[in-house]
Amino acid sequence: MVAGAAVAAPRPEVVASGLENPWGVAFLPGGRFLVTERPGRLRVVAADGKVGAPVKGLPPIAAGGQGGLLDVLADSGFEQNRTIYFCFSEPDKDNDAANGTALARAALSADGGQLEDLRIIFRQQPKVVSRNHFGCRIVEMPDGTLFLTLGERFSRKEDAQKLDNHLGKIVRVAKDGMAPKDNPFVGRPGALPEIWSYGHRNGQGAAIGPDGRLWMHEHGPQGGDEINIPLAGRNYGWPVITYGENYGGGKIGEGITHKEGMEQPLHYWVPSIAPSGMAFLTSDRYGAAWKGNLFIGSLKFGYLDRIEIKDGKVAAEHKLLEEGRARIRDVKQGPDGLLYILTDESNGKLMRLQP
Template identity: 70%
Template sequence: MDFKRKMPLSLAHKAQIAIFLIVLGVHGNSGAQNTSPAVSLVPVAKGLDHPWAVAFLPQGQFLVTERPGRMRVVSASGQVGPALSGVPAVAAGGQGGLLDLVADTGFARNRRIFFCFSEPAAGGARGNSTALARATLSEDTRSLQDVKVIFSQQPKVESAQHFGCRIVQAADGNLFLALGERYQRKDDAQKLDNHHGKIVRITPDGAVPPDNPFAKQPGALPEIWSYGHRNPQGATLGPDGKLWMHEHGPQGGDEINLPQPGRNYGWPVITYGENYGGGKMGEGTAKAGMEQPLHYWVPSIAPSGMAFLTSTRYGPAWQGSLFVGSLKFGTLHRLEVAGGRVQREEKLLQGHGERLRDVRQGPDGLLYMVTDSPQGQLLRLQPG
């Protein structure tokens, strides 16, 4: 889960130069020879305060969220701009704050973005929940305009944990939002009268698509797409346009899932993890009516960020691979997926040490990451 022990930085890492070589490693059961290309890790921008997500703007600019509640534009040359005005108040603390961010597929025309954050209860009441907002980025990239919250997770609870909060926009324009079960409310993940531990699907205006699986079921919240999730912090579209996501397990049992409409993904009834400190959790690893993960990790890697590589910028061997960042180890995991299963897993950036919070493919076909620290970085994985 997100608050697993942070890995200490070595003195050598603290004194890193602008460009340094990556140490590559392989992990998996295929026995395949390592065919990874030569790559280097290039810092694009530094001095970001716990950056959580990066989106790509025209002319090579970047838009980055910082968990304490700020959003900044980073120039193509790496200059970090001032905090944008117009960002709503966030419940910053623990795992909460300003979290994921995506640019609308029509951004070049409408300058619209979507972002999610931990929303405090109104009127000074106690509690918070994950909210999804849309806004227009001003032409001078200094402010957010026409900000509107289009979805608020219900109910709000007093918790600083498990907000989830990854956004994916599908080809039809509809939005998927991955929601955590808020930790102490884990049993809610199996109930359809709340948004805890769910994937929800809404339109860009916040309406419920009529073909949502529970849109007409009495007693169920109509936004729900799938349920039985724990704390999802990675989501992306696969090459076939379908939704992929991963979620934190407890102690072990991080999962990759392919959320299908109306399906139950088991948490907290089934899991490949265990209670903190040891001991069985739930009813085992399988139960009728509950879906199995495509892939899982024991021990946990604390995954965050997720992207398919569609380009050939790193050569043909990596094209089509799924990349997942690790908060716990600071590694980048490359997964070769075929036939509905992971055929091979390769660990990259071993020895890097910094928590990887987001992983995205940029318009240039290269992979970009942000690191979760008070002096976080925007990094580019450079071939050659």
């Protein structure tokens, strides 16, 4: 523990339970929440914890394996436009076995029971026969653009190094799904204009950092989970370089950790913690020692990782909520300045951490 960093452990308080494998949470006015369930349901949770009936109007969803209804985000102007964004595994209309990550926008009806004016604004190409590695975290930046993390679908890892597809990429789009003109590969022959960075494996956490840039983390294979600050046009190495190895042992790619032209992670974990969810704490609700810290859930070990950042680097890590040993799928800071987490279980919970 870093000197002076001691703080009383937070007390987890159950806000809502009975959620089936919840994946993403967004905050609505009046203390309400919007929660996705991976099997393909979207629910409004009231401020008193009452879980509403499934919201109507979702598109077809390929639920199964790691796929389903995944992240959700309320637009920064939600109180005026009632717009939400969500990402999900979309079935291929021509091949029932194939699917791909898609990003949709819609308006949530005034009573919270229906999606209106639904539009799919981005589709990962190509669709793949796979039940794994959808990525699917959404971040709205201050300039109004949206970042979306995209997995390489496990069976197509080599495509993460190619710019003619969206596998193993982070994409940046406008709210209508168009590629902003200042994206790094706009106008480059053979490259898709939505691509922001490439060489990623499966990012399930993303957030705006204290430096105003996008931060994200991604699952490694057996070892080698990473935190990255994805910069425009940069190559983050997967599957050529990695700090992990094949499941059961053996090298991946070139069996090396460094290569010219490929970025090093800001931080990596060996063994893997299976990270999911990501939030920077900007409030004072937990005291000065925690302000500016990064919080990441661990699916594998069932704890919340509190990470101290100093000079843009990881200075220390502290494991929270270890006694619960629940798979933590998402972590977000709410409008009240408190941290909220989702547990990935058949009887999943939405919890807030009381100081």
